[in-house]
Amino acid sequence: MITLDRVTKSYMTLNGRVFVFRDLSFALPDGANIGLIGRNGAGKSTLMRLLSAVELPDNGKISTNGRLSWPVGLKGGMQKNLTGRDNVKFVCRIQGVRRAGMQEKIRYVQEFADIGDHFDLPVATYSSGMQARLAFGTSMAFDFDYYLIDEVMAVGDAVFKRKSRKVFRERLEHSKVILVSHNMKLIRKMCNIIVHLDAGRATVYENVRKGIAAYRAAGGEP
Numbered sequence: 534m535i536t537l538d539r540v541t542k543s544y545m546t547l548n549g550r551v552f553v554f555r556d557l558s559f560a561l562p563d564g565a566n567i568g569l570i571g572r573n574g575a576g577k578s579t580l581m582r583l584l585s586a587v588e589l590p591d592n593g594k595i596s597t598n599g600r601l602s603w604p605v606g607l608k609g610g611m612q613k614n615l616t617g618r619d620n621v622k623f624v625c626r627i628q629g630v631r632r633a634g635m636q637e638k639i640r641y642v643q644e645f646a647d648i649g650d651h652f653d654l655p656v657a658t659y660s661s662g663m664q665a666r667l668a669f670g671t672s673m674a675f676d677f678d679y680y681l682i683d684e685v686m687a688v689g690d691a692v693f694k695r696k697s698r699k700v701f702r703e704r705l706e707h708s709k710v711i712l713v714s715h716n717m718k719l720i721r722k723m724c725n726i727i728v729h730l731d732a733g734r735a736t737v738y739e740n741v742r743k744g745i746a747a748y749r750a751a752g753g754e755p
Contacts, residue, residue: 540583554590557734560737570715570753571731572748601711602677611664613655613656613657616655617642617652617656625638646669678709680704681711726744727740727747
């Protein structure tokens with residue numbers, strides 16, 4: 534179960550403080566693959582960062598009884614001043630992986646991401662595609678109850694896409710996904726619960742078809 538209780542999140546901008554959410558509350562049932570949909574600017578990326586604790590709410594509480602990955606495919610998932618290798622080491626320490634286990638994880642991510650010598654360069658020098666490959670490979674190296682995914686499987690050449698889909702299917706045999714996407718065909722295929730974000734509010738639909746219809750009625754892509 535994932536619950537949000539009166540969550541408020543805002544950012545300070547040059548034009549003053551902007552609120553993404555005010556007193557946002559909803560609950561997601563266990564054992565469901567979640568499709569997180571909404572128009573651009575609805576707060577999908579912010580919500581993913583909050584769920585993964587990459588960012589904290591101004592007020593309110595987020596509770597879960599499962600382990601959530603960081604938001605794969607979204608900016609902010611990796612430490613930009615560290616190399617790819619050091620990012621994997623950093624994640625290993627957070628996850629309690631040491632010594633031989635750490636070396637195994639590093640080898641897995643280096644081979645999976647397939648970014649060559651860039652693996653030992655700062656992530657700040659990476660293209661967006663390379664960042665996504667590193668983030669996806671690092672996420673797949675660990676076991677989570679929920680994987681937070683932002684269409685990262687659309688990144689890369691045909692070989693990388695096939696490799697990504699294969700390992701992701703393997704992970705979903707034992708885990709669930711919270712998927713941000715504008716691709717409603719993908720949402721219908723992978724998800725059985727919809728969270729529709731609109732104007733700072735979230736509506737949970739147990740009927741995927743109705744959730745997609747609400748998104749389209751609010752001006753979402755057809």
